[in-house]
Amino acid sequence: MKVLVPVKRVVDFNVKVRVKSDNTGVDIANVKMSMNPFDEIAVEEAVRLKEEGVVTEVIAVSCGVAQYQETLRTAMAIGADRAIVVETADELQPLPVQLLGGSGYIREHHKDDMENIIARVRASDARTRGMTSMERAKQRIPCALLESNMCSVYSARPAACRGFVSTSVKACERGFNGEETQINTPAVWTDLRSAHRQAMWAALAASELPTECYEFHHALRIALETPDAESRWLKGEDLFAGVAREKFDDPVVNAHNQKIINTLVAGALGKEMP
Numbered sequence: 001m002k003v004l005v006p007v008k009r010v011v012d013f014n015v016k017v018r019v020k021s022d023n024t025g026v027d028i029a030n031v032k033m034s035m036n037p038f039d040e041i042a043v044e045e046a047v048r049l050k051e052e053g054v055v056t057e058v059i060a061v062s063c064g065v066a067q068y069q070e071t072l073r074t075a076m077a078i079g080a081d082r083a084i085v086v087e088t089a090d091e092l093q094p095l096p097v098q099l100l101g102g103s104g105y106i107r108e109h110h111k112d113d114m115e116n117i118i119a120r121v122r123a124s125d126a127r128t129r130g131m132t133s134m135e136r137a138k139q140r141i142p143c144a145l146l147e148s149n150m151c152s153v154y155s156a157r158p159a160a161c162r163g164f165v166s167t168s169v170k171a172c173e174r175g176f177n178g179e180e181t182q183i184n185t186p187a188v189w190t191d192l193r194s195a196h197r198q199a200m201w202a203a204l205a206a207s208e209l210p211t212e213c214y215e216f217h218h219a220l221r222i223a224l225e226t227p228d229a230e231s232r233w234l235k236g237e238d239l240f241a242g243v244a245r246e247k248f249d250d251p252v253v254n255a256h257n258q259k260i261i262n263t264l265v266a267g268a269l270g271k272e273m274p
Contacts, residue, residue, distance in 0.1 A: 002057045002269065003046045004206065005080065006199030008036040008192050009062065009071040035071045040078065047079035057081045061202065061264055063195035084267040095200055095213055096240060098158040100230045102145075103223035105156035117152070118224050120144040125217040130244070144217055158216070159196050165189050202264030209234070211261065215244040 012032040035043075046058040060075035060083045062068045072083035110117055124144035128136050145152050151161070166172050167184055174181040201211045219240050223229045226239065233239045266272065 001055045002059060003049065003055045004199070004203050004264075005039070005042050005046050005058060005060050005075070006196060006203075007039045007043065007060045007062045007068075007071055007075050008195055009033050009068050010036045010192070013037055033067070033071070035074050040074075043075045043078045043080055050079070050081075057270070059084065059267065061085070061199050061267070063191075063198040063260070068195070082267070084264055095159075095204070096210060096219070096233055097200070097204065098160075099214065099216070099219045099223050100233060102153050102156050102158060103220060103229065105153050106224065110152065114224075117145070118221070121217055121221045121224060125221045129215070129218055144220075159193070159200070160216075198260050198264060201261050205261050206265045206269060209236075210238075212245045214240050218243045 010033065012034040015032055043058070043060060046055065049055045050058050058080045060072050060080040062072055062083075062085050068085045069083075072080075072085055076083055106114070106117055121144045124141070128141055131139075143151075151157055165186065167186060171181050171184070204211045222240055222243065226232070229239055
């Protein structure tokens with residue numbers, strides 16, 4: 001068995017991050033960049049599994065600018081056998097594995113409040129089903145998992161939530177209160193979102209699991225209402241049949257995404273790159 005380890009390039013944890021004077025992002029000029037410490041742990045664990053004979057090869061993968069190669073060299077220095085870097089810039093929507101991770105977290109940490117949570121998710125599903133993400137945003141429909149204006153599944157939130165940050169607390173507060181405002185996301189986080197998504201796509205494709213993204217509330221409702229949802233999905237059942245999938249109408253975007261997936265999967269499986 002081969003292991004594919006997603007690796008992110010971030011500002012070194014010893015560096016004090018500075019916001020640009022115009023509040024458009026984080027100033028990373030001449031700033032030391034390094035591997036995300038948690039990804040370093042993941043690489044070390046994968047190497048340990050190889051040493052124990054559980055896996056045969058460890059492959060580090062990242063998506064972004066050419067400088068990501070430096071981070072991948074660090075992964076190889078730790079013990080990864082090969083590395084793959086792919087350049088891309090796409091947004092994130094929840095994947096099944098993230099939805100199932102969120103539903104599992106709710107079952108484990110919110111046992112006493114399950115009925116209320118499921119009721120809120122059902123109500124949000126009924127209200128938003130069929131809407132596009134832009135329509136939901138314009139109507140400012142809150143997430144069903146917010147409790148007292150705070151995320152109740154913060155440590156297990158989907159990557160679509162993790163990847164959107166801002167350099168301005170005031171701008172976020174104005175947007176949260178319904179005011180018209182521009183909330184800027186640092187460019188480095190856009191790269192991280194893209195890297196994470198493409199690595200997840202490739203890992204799912206290599207495992208012959210669906211790589212589609214789903215409308216959040218509808219899919220989460222199914223995951224919460226189905227006790228054995230994770231095991232059934234892993235066995236290949238189309239658990240989220242009928243849930244709206246993310247679609248790209250632009251054929252260029254479709255071809256671009258598929259090329260990235262094919263490249264990552266081929267690299268992970270030791271096949272010729274497309």
